[in-house]
Amino acid sequence: MRHAPLDPALFVANRGRLAALLPPASLAIVHAADAMPATGDGRLRYHPSADLFWLTGVEQEESVLVLAPGARDPGDRETLFLRRSDEHTARWEGERLSAERARVLSGVARVRWLDELPGTLHRLACDSDTLVLNADEHERSTTEVETRDVRMARRLLDRYPLHRRERLAPLLRRLRAVKSPAEVELIREAVAITAAGLERVMAALRPGVMEYELEAELVAEFTRRRARTAFEPIVGSGANACVLHYLDNAAECRSGDLVLVDVGACYANYNADLTRTFPVSGRFTPRQRAVYEAVLRVQRAAIARAVPGVGLRDWKRAAQLDMAAELVRLGLLAPADVARDSADEPACRPYFMHGVGHSLGLGVHDLAPADGPLAPGWVVTVEPGIYIPAEGIGVRLENDVLVTADGPVDLSGHVPVEPDDVERLLARR
Ligand code: GLY
Ligand code: MN
Ligand code: MN
Secondary structure, three states, X not given: OOOOOOOOHHHHHHHHHHHOOOOOOEEEEEEOOOOOEOOOOOEOOOOOOHHHHHHHOOOOOOOEEEEOOOOOOHHHOEEEEEOOOOHHHHHHOOOOOOHHHHHHHHOOOEEEEHHHHHHHHHHHHHOOOEEEEOOOOOOOOOOOOOOHHHHHHHHHHHHOOOOEEEEOHHHHHHHHHOOOHHHHHHHHHHHHHHHHHHHHHHHHOOOOOEHHHHHHHHHHHHXXXXXXXXXXXXXXXXXXXXXXXXXXXXXXXXOOOEEEEEEOEEEOOEEOOXXXXXXXXXXXXXXXXXXXXXXXXXXXXXXXXXXXXXXXXXXXXXXXXXXXXXXXXXXXXXXXXXHOOOOOOOOOOOOOOOOOOOEOOOOOOOXXXXXXXXXXXXXXXXXXXXXXXXXXXXXXXXXXXXXXXXXXXXXXXXXXXXXXXXXXXXXXX
């Protein structure tokens, strides 16, 4: 782990919040993510399970958390199982967690090796009525790869076919959507690191620079600040900015074009997700500025509406209506197009075809109830855009906003976004 040590109180509190929602006499089990294969004997960089991290702070493969909050013996209520450290792994990959280290990290008092897992599970299962099992229930997940949680759930359901079963995912979805102050601080740190990367991009931006050279600035800054990229950065100049998930980052940034940079740092597994759009030459053309200011107005209005009680569909719909009005002003839509607008066929769709934002946290598109409503403690991105391939213009602006009872708090409010500020900063290169 690269980040500074975290206070285990975060994970203790998270387990407490979950335990309060579990049915009586239940046994909840959460597994680490699998280490994923690459080519041959290679492996992809390990990506820890967000659920297990949220509950324990553990980022190590093969770990298992077993919760039996109603167990008669208080010692049985929380047990963390780890793979045993061995000399071969220590030599080739580095020391695995000791039991003591895992206790300090997670605040779980009872840490055991994996060879004790089957016996303990059987004993606790015999004393439980309900198995609470985890699965990937992200509404936009399309992967065919089965998670370790699901693989193990099949085995448990086969072994204990007469137990009641409950889904853990809806509980974690509700809980993880609401960030504690400690989590908000980690997201703030990820945002600060991302902002520093964007500053470096601005310093390096000039006609002739390659998109991948700007990506290199981001990666260098994140790395020296103990972070990694939350996702593959998008650095798209000219018409490339209109490809929503453009990842090649291979073109030259040309004078007169804009470059769209959508990037986030991942610090201690918490993500930022920001987008800024810069003029390569340092000055917006009048048309680029008009499009940019339209996106900025839609973003400002959507940030102001990020308040408790707002459903995500209504939030998106309001931004679509704002955007349709802006597109008329830009001459891209006719008033007749807007008259035909509906929630199913929004008029803005030819130029603004994605959502207005998403929950952010341990996931870049973090777990949260599908329609909200927004509640204090949610962190959401606010990211309208206008894409005009025929003009080689793509503008998206993305900020990360904390929902509170006192109104929205823009965690990225310090990242320059006003076009005059952007031009002034670029003029200092
Ligand atoms: N960068 C991914 C997103 O903005 O959702
Ligand atoms: Mn983004
Ligand atoms: Mn986003």
